[in-house]
Amino acid sequence: MRTSVYMEELDAFSYREAIAGGHRPVIIPVGSIEQHGPHLPLNVDVLLSRAVSGEVAGQVRGIVAPPITYGYKSQQRSGGGNHLAGTTSLDGGTLIEIARTLVHEFARHGVSRLVFLNGHFENYQFLYEGVDLALRDLERAGAAVPTVMLLSYWDFVDEPTIEALYPEGFPGWDVEHGGVLETSLMLHLHPHLVDMAAASDDPPAVLPPYDVLPVKADRTPPSGCLSPAGAATAEKGRILLDAVREAMVPALTAELGLAVPAPAGTR
Numbered sequence: 001m002r003t004s005v006y007m008e009e010l011d012a013f014s015y016r017e018a019i020a021g022g023h024r025p026v027i028i029p030v031g032s033i034e035q036h037g038p039h040l041p042l043n044v045d046v047l048l049s050r051a052v053s054g055e056v057a058g059q060v061r062g063i064v065a066p067p068i069t070y071g072y073k074s075q076q077r078s079g080g081g082n083h084l085a086g087t088t089s090l091d092g093g094t095l096i097e098i099a100r101t102l103v104h105e106f107a108r109h110g111v112s113r114l115v116f117l118n119g120h121f122e123n124y125q126f127l128y129e130g131v132d133l134a135l136r137d138l139e140r141a142g143a144a145v146p147t148v149m150l151l152s153y154w155d156f157v158d159e160p161t162i163e164a165l166y167p168e169g170f171p172g173w174d175v176e177h178g179g180v181l182e183t184s185l186m187l188h189l190h191p192h193l194v195d196m197a198a199a200s201d202d203p204p205a206v207l208p209p210y211d212v213l214p215v216k217a218d219r220t221p222p223s224g225c226l227s228p229a230g231a232a233t234a235e236k237g238r239i240l241l242d243a244v245r246e247a248m249v250p251a252l253t254a255e256l257g258l259a260v261p262a263p264a265g266t267r
């Protein structure tokens with residue numbers, strides 16, 4: 001039997017064996033293809049949601065499904081805006097249907113515990129809707145209804161960590177786009193994909209508390225980043241990843257009724 005925490009690396013027989021009984025949670029990372037300034041690649045949200053999923057799966061005997069690569073449209077106040085070339089997004093209805101379809105697919109496999117682990121701010125409500133519709137479909141069909149958890153990884157960074165990592169003040173997760181959080185995690189996990197020399201140190205973007213369409217492009221900072229990344233380090237990335245894993249594992253364990261996490265190396 002082939003073993004990997006990543007579903008797509010398993011052969012179908014090993015996968016079936018891994019999910020037999022339906023107890024092991026399947027974690028679906030959800031990202032986006034979105035500009036993240038001059039210093040980060042377009043797939044930051046995919047890489048980070050997948051990496052966090054892998055970390056957590058290692059502790060809860062989870063299986064990480066292939067990520068949803070594209071996300072909902074980048075918003076000017078949280079991702080710079082969808083008018084920027086490079087950013088490549090799905091219509092809301094499409095993302096809803098992808099989430100809905102995947103719940104049906106994993107339910108068909110017999111998976112009873114599913115997690116959408118989000119890495120792109122704008123995705124959340126569309127995933128929620130897709131899950132809700134899928135559960136309604138299954139309930140009406142009299143089929144087994146899985147327990148599905150939705151979460152965005154930054155919501156698991158606790159206050160003391162925020163205070164330690166943002167001594168100048170925390171700008172808020174919405175404008176943490178290409179800033180300290182994502183850049184530090186990338187420096188820790190995928191350093192060869194980060195070009196710190198190109199990072200913009202523009203101050204945090206000041207945007208009005210509303211949207212106007214069509215988008216007024218000049219309101220997005222030229223870098224495309226909404227907060228500066230200059231203070232990012234690989235060490236902060238490690239601290240952030242540890243904080244997220246430490247908080248997320250007990251949440252999954254409790255909500256999905258999992259056995260207490262296995263010690264590292266025993267999965």
Ligand code: ZN
Pocket residue numbers: 036044045119120177178182
């Ligand atoms: Zn991002």
Ligand code: MN
Pocket residue numbers: 032034045079119120121122
């Ligand atoms: Mn994003």
